[in-house]
Amino acid sequence: MNSARTLSELKELRQVKEVADKLLNELDAEKRKLEEAKAKQEAILASIGDGVVVTDEEERVVFINTSAERILGLKKKQVMGKLWTDAQVVEDEQGEQVPRNKRLMHRVLKSRAVKSSSRKETHYYARGDGTRFPVYVTASPILLGKKVIGAVEVFRDITEEKAIDKAKSEFVSIASHELYTPLSSLRWHTEMLLDGSVGQMSEDQTKIVKTVENSALRMIDLVGALLNVSRIELGTFAVNPEPTDLSAVAKDAVADLFVQAKEQGVAVETECDENLPLVNVDPKLMRIVFDNLLSNAVKYTPSRGRVRMTLKKGEGEYAKSAVLSVKDTGYGIPINEQQKIFTKLFRASNAVKNVVNGTGLGLYTVKAIVERFGG
Structure with a gap:
């Protein structure tokens, strides 16, 4: 009886050993796989x-x-x-x-x-x-x-990429400066023709000269945008921060946009908090920010649409700051393209179809200026 029990116990022990050996072998195999995976990952990361x-x-x-x-x-x-x-x-x-x-x-x-x-x-x-x-x-x-x-x-x-970008920006800056003078001269002379300073023109002649003037104005806007971008990228923008009343800057920008908005049949609404804190920024550069945001909104909003600009006091840790937002009832930007809106030369696909003119530099410039002042 004892002999039979001993044989049974030995059999059970052998079975336990077999299971244990199998588990150890499986663990060794998994360990080797993990070590191989780790070695591969380290080799990939090292290369x-x-x-x-x-x-x-x-x-x-x-x-x-x-x-x-x-x-x-x-x-x-x-x-x-x-x-x-x-x-x-x-x-x-x-x-x-x-x-x-x-x-x-x-x-x-x-x-x-x-x-x-x-x-x-x-x-x-x-x-x-x-x-x-x-x-x-x-x-x-x-x-x-x-x-x-x-x-x-x-x-x-990205030292090399920065050097290439700098060279491109320098070229754009030089080219833009060279273009600005003849374009300004072209605009001045077309204005003289249109106001009758050098004699009266026929209706057909006036239409042609008006077309030339509009083209010159678009080119001047483009050259101005390129100059702003090149100055930002080269760090040659003259920056003179001072305590600034942004609500006054906003009102001036809206007033200057009135004619364009009226011609397009777009209503511009504004809302500014009272007692906004003075913000330490360059008012001239912030005017560029307001101009770009508002003109963009008006440009891409169809007739009978609305543009609403709000300027509010920041909250919490931003209590000494101001928060600007511009909303419109325009074409909008496709969701899959929204992450690109501050990218240089980007224009939304639907905007290109609806509005032919545009540089794709406005929001890029806005972002660069705002970030310059810690925004």
Whole structure:
């Protein structure tokens, strides 16, 4: 009886051992797969020409690839385990350090996103030797289920692209200056013809000269827009910030737009909060912002439509700021194109069909000016 029980126990032990061996083999196989996957991922990340940095949910660096080391001029051991915001200096166009709460990696980690999505920005990074260089940055959260457990940042040195853009901007600036004088002369002479300063014209002649004048005005607007863009990109815009009453700037802009709006049959409504705070901006540049936003709204609103501009006091941490919004009953912008509205030379597909004239530079200029003053 004892012998039979011993044989039964041995059989059970063998079965347990077989199951245990099978589980160990499966675990070893899974471990090898994970190691292979990790090796492949590290090889891929190491071979990428762009810098890659991975952090945990506390923003501490857990991975940095060799390209990031090379681009930043530092060693992995200098940043591993450290807060990325402490390990890497980030500056804006003016050389001011970007605070932690406004840095892309930090904002992505604090976004509490429920699905992975990337964000893109352009900033300046500092190398180990202190030199600064422009970078194009993309960051995405790492999700486990619906929980953010870290983030991935990919950045690229765009020094060469910036140099090319600068050369293009310089060319546009020179070309625009050369065009401005003859266009102004053309406009002046057509005005003389139309007001009868050099004699009366027939009705047909007047129509032709009026067409020439309208074309000259469109070209002058285009050249002016190109000059503004080139000055912004080259940093040659004369900026003279002072405490400014934006409601006064807004009223002047609306008054100057009255004739254009009336000709198109568009009603322009305004609403400004009382006791708006004075905002430290350049009033001339802010006038460009108002002009672009309002003229855009009127241009793309059909007859009997409305444009409404509101200027309100900011709330909370923005209590010393002003919030400008412009709404219209125009053609709108397709949802799949809305992320491009502040891109240089962008015009919505439906706008191109309905309004032939347009440069695609207005909103790009608006964004650049507003960002220049921390907006």
